[in-house]
Amino acid sequence: MTYADFADTRLTALLRYAVLLTGDPHLAQDLVQETMVRVQLNWRRVARADSPDRYVRRMLTNQYLDWQRGTWFKRVLLRADPGEPVVAATVDHAQNAADRDQIWGWLSRLPRRQRAALVLRFYEDLPDAEIAEVLGCAVGTVRASISRALATLRAELVEAS
């Protein structure tokens, strides 16, 4: 498979995945862009993986999980317009979304790893073992993350109703 084939077939799916992870289309574009630039520059290595798709998904997920610690987040912050901090944008977005869509709003308050586990389970429909591989953790950790996240959401639901 060439990089072009990969981008042709997978880019849209990756963007959707990133939107669900970040909850924000702009952040999602940045996340996918940064990941795919690295994919293109290191394509030979990516193509060697058993499943390039899973490999790239893992790269993207790691980037997302790391973003506050790593350079990626800093770059996004530096690029943003002054007076429009990313954190505030996320909160506003969550606020707007909550009006339309309660669950979507609650998701933004979950820890990133839990949110990623939910997306992989309920959007990508991956089995626990593959989720663990993408997140780089044990299967037990995946199950714990999902059940904790669901418990949080159920509690919100009870409180809201």
Next chain:
Amino acid sequence: MIEEELRATFARHGELAPPAGPLRAAIDAIAARRRRRRTAVRTTGAALAVLAVVGIPVLGRGLVPTPAPVEQVAEAPSPPGRPDGALNFLLLGVEGQDQDNARADSVLIVHVPRDRSRAYLVSVPRDLGADIPGHGVRKLSESFLLGSARPSGGADLPGGARLTAKTVTGLTGLTFDGTAVLTFDGLRQLTDAVGGVELCLPAAVQSLHTRRVFPAGCQQFDGAAAIDLLRQRYGLPVGAHDRDRNAQRFATALASKMTSTEVLTNPVRLSKILQAVGDGLVTDTGKSSLAGLLPTLVQVAGAKPVGIGWDFDNAPTDSSGRLALDRAAADDLFAALRGDTLTAWVGAHPDRVTR
């Protein structure tokens, strides 16, 4: 049932993703730009090479070239504390002196055994995952960037060298008797200052940047040509690793040129060359006596250095592109460096020697 609502929410919002077309174009443009910048950075391989050679005389001479170096060198014949054990130096090739490109793309350990028979050049891969003190596990090349950052802008090259040296010490257990940093510009100027070098290539190399073809066999390289050659990584059979080998060949050729033209033993010529390189070269020899090193280095530079590479064909990388070493094989080499038994190690691993 919360599960079903989640599925519905995700499906709904997944549909809201922005179109992929414009993003695709942006990715291609950024990748092209970064690739150009990266190849420029690779040149530092050349820088490293040069360092291997140039760094050595400089270490003997003192710190950054100053306007009156001649007396300094001439006065040095009876230095205190001439070292007699094995020596290890760290040579770093760095793209530039700006804050965002001060990355150590070439990291080379120069090992001089106790018997002073020759120098060994051991490349450390720039993408290696390493524990950078105070910053956790990152790529080795980032240690220079992190160490050289300063709030006022510009890069603190000695600071970058210190953090990189600490990182490599953590990796290998070696402590360094000196470090030298050579920038891209410094490399070019150095090559031109010695009048170019002769380099022998095992196979033809075509430059992706200037379209110039360097045929197989021996030929003269001036500064610009040397940089052009050392930028080439794509299209070589083993990519970055072949580029590292070219850098080692270049270092060897430069060393030979400097010895045959007596640059190392002629303080006037040496100081002229160092002035030409200017602030493209920064050295630090820590506690060692600089002047005490010079005679040793002159002696070592007379023998052809031995370049040592890695076998990376199947090296695993993690999701951030960090390279992992075969721990047992790496420890074996590092132990030989620490124990000054590299001659025996090379005898047992002839395939790791750059030719």
